[in-house]
Amino acid sequence: MNSRQILILVGLVVILVLGLSSVFTVDERELAIKFRLGKIVRADYAPGLHFKVPLINNVRKFDKRILTLDARPANYLTKEKKNVNVDFFVKWRIHDVVTYYKAMSGSERKAMERIYATINDGLRSEFGKRSIQEVISGERSEIMNTMTDEANRQLGKFGIAVVDVRVKRIDFSDTISDSVYRRMEAERLRVAKDFRSRGAEEAEKIRAKADKERTVLLAEAYKQAQTVRGEGDARAAEIYAKAYKQDPEFFSFYRSLQAYRSALGGKGDVLVLEPDSDFFSYFGSGEAGR
Numbered sequence: 001m002n003s004r005q006i007l008i009l010v011g012l013v014v015i016l017v018l019g020l021s022s023v024f025t026v027d028e029r030e031l032a033i034k035f036r037l038g039k040i041v042r043a044d045y046a047p048g049l050h051f052k053v054p055l056i057n058n059v060r061k062f063d064k065r066i067l068t069l070d071a072r073p074a075n076y077l078t079k080e081k082k083n084v085n086v087d088f089f090v091k092w093r094i095h096d097v098v099t100y101y102k103a104m105s106g107s108e109r110k111a112m113e114r115i116y117a118t119i120n121d122g123l124r125s126e127f128g129k130r131s132i133q134e135v136i137s138g139e140r141s142e143i144m145n146t147m148t149d150e151a152n153r154q155l156g157k158f159g160i161a162v163v164d165v166r167v168k169r170i171d172f173s174d175t176i177s178d179s180v181y182r183r184m185e186a187e188r189l190r191v192a193k194d195f196r197s198r199g200a201e202e203a204e205k206i207r208a209k210a211d212k213e214r215t216v217l218l219a220e221a222y223k224q225a226q227t228v229r230g231e232g233d234a235r236a237a238e239i240y241a242k243a244y245k246q247d248p249e250f251f252s253f254y255r256s257l258q259a260y261r262s263a264l265g266g267k268g269d270v271l272v273l274e275p276d277s278d279f280f281s282y283f284g285s286g287e288a289g290r
Helices: 003-021 097-103 108-128 131-138 140-158 175-245 248-264
Strands: 022-026 030-037 038-041 050-051 056-062 069-070 074-077 083-094 159-174
Touching: 003 131, 022 030, 022 108, 030 097, 056 097, 069 108, 074 108, 083 108, 097 108, 097 140, 108 140, 108 159, 131 140, 140 159
Parallel strands: none
Antiparallel strands: 022 050, 030 038, 030 056, 069 083, 074 083, 083 159
């Protein structure tokens, strides 16, 4: 291979390298800035193939997608001066790539630090305005919406757009956890005591009602029994009267036999009576009065 061929080969290699250096691609997930000797000349590139001047132009690319800042948990004081540990994350993206590059020198780490500082200060202020109960449940969504709007207002000048701010978890310190547990325990005990007292009151009402119904039932049963017994006695007296009228002599004899059975039925019974008394009127001739 002679020197001419070598020069031609070197020239082709140089042309190939320069050709490859003069083109660049922009992915749909990327934002690109073209510089001319360190000065920004263009930043509105659509996805596709683009050209630049080798050695004079250079291109920097940045992620266009929504990024996540998973922040380290931080401690905040509530309105009651109670310390809570808050774990949160931030969804953000580059809104204006030129402004972002100028403000953050194109460093994602610097952008993360700025976002964290902004959200951290905002959450500290928002938590300081509210009680523990409000930050846990009542106004949690309001805090996140407020922080998203405020972060966009502050970070917009850096070319950053905050998509969302979310609080993942809120934990109490050990002292507050013990205090909350004791308060919850006292509240549960109060509720249990209230239920027991209501149950005892209801039980007394049920017992009193049952005793009343029992008394009424017994009184009605006794009344009915007495009525039936009275009717039976009246009916028996009526039957006795009719029987007596039909045969007074036999009835008198029957009653005397009942009296003898009652008076002389037991062993060792002794009666001291006159032989001619009315009690023994049927022991003589068998006829009363004889």
